[in-house]
Amino acid sequence: MPRMTLVEAVNHALAQELERDRRVRVFGEDVGKNGGVFRVTDGLQARFGEDRVFDTPLAESGIIGTAVGMAVYGLRPVAEIQFAGFTFVAFNQIVSQAARLRYRSGGLLSVPLVIRAPFGGGVRTPELHSDSVEALFMHAQGIKVVIPSSPYDAKGLLHAAVEDPDPVLFLEHMKLYRSFRQEVPSERYTLPLGQAAVAREGDAVSVFAYGAMLHVALQAAEQVAQEDGASVEVVDLRTISPLDEECIAQSVSKTGRAVVVHEAARAGGVGAEVIAVINERCLYSLLKPVERVTNPDMPFPLPSVEDTFLPNPARVAAAIRRTLEP
Amino acid sequence: MPRMTLVEAVNHALAQELERDRRVRVFGEDVGKNGGVFRVTDGLQARFGEDRVFDTPLAESGIIGTAVGMAVYGLRPVAEIQFAGFTFVAFNQIVSQAARLRYRSGGLLSVPLVIRAPFGGGVRTPELHSDSVEALFMHAQGIKVVIPSSPYDAKGLLHAAVEDPDPVLFLEHMKLYRSFRQEVPSERYTLPLGQAAVAREGDAVSVFAYGAMLHVALQAAEQVAQEDGASVEVVDLRTISPLDEECIAQSVSKTGRAVVVHEAARAGGVGAEVIAVINERCLYSLLKPVERVTNPDMPFPLPSVEDTFLPNPARVAAAIRRTLEP
Amino acid sequence: MPFPLAHCIHQVLAPDGKLVGAAPDLPADQLFAMYRWMVYGRLYSDRMVALQRQGRIGTFGPLNGQEAASVGLAWPLQPADWLVGSYRELLSYMVKGVSPLALAETYRGYVGDGYALDAHCLPYQIVLATQVLHAVGIAMGMQYDGKPDVVVGVCGDGATSEGDFNEALNFAGVFKAPIVFVVQNNGWAISVPRRQQTAAEYIAHRGPAFGMPGYVVDGNDVLAVYQVVQDAVARARAGDGPTLIEALTYRLGAHTTADDPKKYRLDDELGEWTARDPLPRFRTYLMNQNLLDPTADERLHEAIAAELQSLVETLEAQPPQDAADLFDLVYAERTPQLNRQRADLLAELGRE
């Protein structure tokens, strides 16, 4: 099996979708000849032509608005927004238009659109490039939000996203683009949207994370396991909307303790919803307050102090230990 | 003391601000001669002139973007977005620009901007007019979110919002615009942003609500009090961001039971954050899962079935009773 | 500029119905059908306003005064073509094939049961100007499929101030998409007059600025609108790219049933435009051409009134919208969350 980075896995999946289905078109700013500012779409235009893979004018609302039209018409657009923070320029087109057209048309129209966008900290981008936006789109209804934490998941989830009849926001963590390789099948396979995955089994405490934070959580889990002998479960949420409530509830019912990790600000973040799910589904199993390890309630930190603010293994380990206190 | 509707209270507050401070300018779509589609700005242009109160071209990003410029320049813009759902067209200007300029400028610039927008269900508007958007702006950082539930609060909070050095999203519930009158002092007074208010004292269960839902919660509380003899506390959150965590924690520490009511969809809503606050601050006092009474995870309901979906006193009462079960 | 703006305002019929340009080559039955739709639009709108007054439907935006523009812009379209507009385009939607009953249902607050799909329209848009981008996307889809089909994308004068309108023009220009943009410039965006909407003399100037021709047409002249849109549609079909057309018209009624134009509009202006009402203008023309006489006109009005009466009866005889259905409109498949929330609601309604 080939070993791929996340960039390669996404590139590979896009190529397979373009090959498999004439209706698939990949477009956005700089995705053509340049192959994307992270090279995610490298080589695709040369291989599939300018009709299938093309650059648009520099206008995010225009990208999503025309993509909605193409999707309604019967195509399977895969649009790139160059950085997730720029989805805000297209917020109305995503939240009120793409996500709602099924509802607005009484169920007859659908918008099978995938919006890909890089996000995430740890790579010292200029301001506004690293922001986590997933919680905003979790609160919007009619769109799914997917965040892979590995090349293998990225490929399987992206294939599923393209196949999905509803709009999917597919967020790719920049830190993970090239940080490691993994065996990824060349064949097309799908991983179901809406399902979390237990990344590490344990029975003393559940840690919920996604994207690059999954790896931070795993490191913290390993550390606590080694140093304290505690058995830590780590759950990769993978799909942020709709959340896999069943998996969350099962894990916490077993462990009775939980930590949620994300890079986004705390107030109104995904962590809050995970806590609400725990509250609703297994409060009586909960032995200690759920810990949130997140950015403070402020914009994404400036590059020079990113490392101080981003959740790191030590901070997550400390939170795990707090939940383990008697 | 004059008795005012919420519309009159807001109109009165705007007039006083215009009178008091030359830097205040009121603008938006149809706020001039027409006096706003809800007559909130009625008479202000005639009284203060077209320089102070004026119509803009039909472009929400333009309204907020130019307002940011005016605020930086030293004015105190009060911009109206005709319906809160249309803030999405200006999402980038609100969330990445207005809310962040203090941060981006190292604290030297500020954006004393008030964005007023009507929202809320129960008045059978066309689609996309009634949506609750507060949770999205709660997750954004650097902007405050205020929702008054009464004419008295509306005036005091609006004066405070105009005075505030940071951007404030001031959401006015359409159902409350003319639903009741209240004695409102003619003099200018401010109510502090960031503080919730106990609207009804009780010690058996805490109900958290805001806007029109405050009144639904109060009715439900009365009903449960009368029928079950339970002492229900109702808290008006008033400011959604930053939440008054202290007040939430105090109330639940006392009652041990809680219900949150809002019109917005459940996933990632304000209810989730309230639950997270309870989890963090007083989990050990909590005797039963916090109940969320909200819209299902779908767009705001069509007018013909609004009544079926909007939280009503019976539904809130049922939730209160579930928390009171032993 | 490569595309000069046609400086004159294209006109075929003077306000008094006299021919002042070359009439399009349309057979009598089509001319009559055009007229029938214009009358239908007027009576439909009046009926809806009356229903709203009685609390039988929700807020409604009258169409009166814009019938010529709406009928003229929809007329050149074939079934496979698409038409995308706002709440003010109900009449052009009907001409394109959308059921008047289905449109009325949306004003009763029902799910708009796919009303627009067969006719190749999108649900009429509420968030101004956003639909014009969807229209461009559809046109890009047709182009990709190598189809000779076209899209007409419509919005109001106010909507042209939105970023999306301009992004749409720009995308269409860059991709040479087979689309015709029609701006229904009815002089007002609620209470804001056209001159406060933009400092340009004509909105059509935006065409050349984005690399496409721009035309101004008398929007109360159904034949003129038909001609200029028909030409633009032909160009788009031939692969010659997009066109922007500004139709000068007037909203004779209120913005919506919730609006009171007396707050902002002078009677003079209304009087002026009433004199340019598209209906009498076209009626006089048809009568001058012996294609219509007062008796036939009366019969037409009666027939439409009867049609509308039965439409309203059907509308009101319908069972109420089932709230449970809404849970199936969020995603293709209900999420576990929606399943649970649906079950809760049904239980509460005693319908488990």
Added chain:
Amino acid sequence: MPFPLAHCIHQVLAPDGKLVGAAPDLPADQLFAMYRWMVYGRLYSDRMVALQRQGRIGTFGPLNGQEAASVGLAWPLQPADWLVGSYRELLSYMVKGVSPLALAETYRGYVGDGYALDAHCLPYQIVLATQVLHAVGIAMGMQYDGKPDVVVGVCGDGATSEGDFNEALNFAGVFKAPIVFVVQNNGWAISVPRRQQTAAEYIAHRGPAFGMPGYVVDGNDVLAVYQVVQDAVARARAGDGPTLIEALTYRLGAHTTADDPKKYRLDDELGEWTARDPLPRFRTYLMNQNLLDPTADERLHEAIAAELQSLVETLEAQPPQDAADLFDLVYAERTPQLNRQRADLLAELGRE
């Protein structure tokens, strides 16, 4: 159209430095100061790129090739005027009075400690085109205060495709705001060439379409840019409203240090534009006018290099950004949440 587009591309100096138009009436010391800033911009940019290569600062977008446009557009501005632009306007910002050190600090990832305020600039913008609306708002503020001040709002050719750019033009036109829009058309938006950005021949055509004059100027000719901006500034100051100016220039370097233009750009084009480099052009002119000689030029380069050396030393001698400070930048007063979160962080860092 009321405002015809100036069809010719305004030019004062030919690429070889020969005078082909009427030179502006600027004293020798000002001409020399312009040249000094152009050299400063080039050397500053080169130094920053070098620092980035060594990992000493973050991603940087070189300014090379656009020095004439940047200096020319900033030159007409008075201290009370505002200048608002993107990451590509560092040089015009410096001309306007922003400290080169403060700008460099932002590339080290520090809080941009109010660098822009004294000079009346906004923090350089990252979200393309959004700043142009802020610029219009500032101009509307000046107008409201009855001040004779003006704003110059700058963005790139790519940014003109954003809705915000068009909304900004439209607002400025409607309110007759005292603003001059300058589009630095450097031919590319990262890898997307100008012709794929819009189908219009010139972006300046957008001016008349929004009710203001539009001009095209040779952006590598500092005197021509100065003149056309100066004229527009004078009009704005006099209350005659906004102007759109398109400066034709070229980005000689990569989009940023993270970009490789070889992926998308032909060497030919780069060669052509290198021949039009604004620096030698102006240098030749000054030498022809006996305002500069090779020795003075060499001394100038050395002086600037020394200045930059000490700037870098100061930059790197600074204490690291204190994370705790960031908590005070969200609101005027820390919220209780931020207080708690700050205390937690300090405790964790052992700094209680």
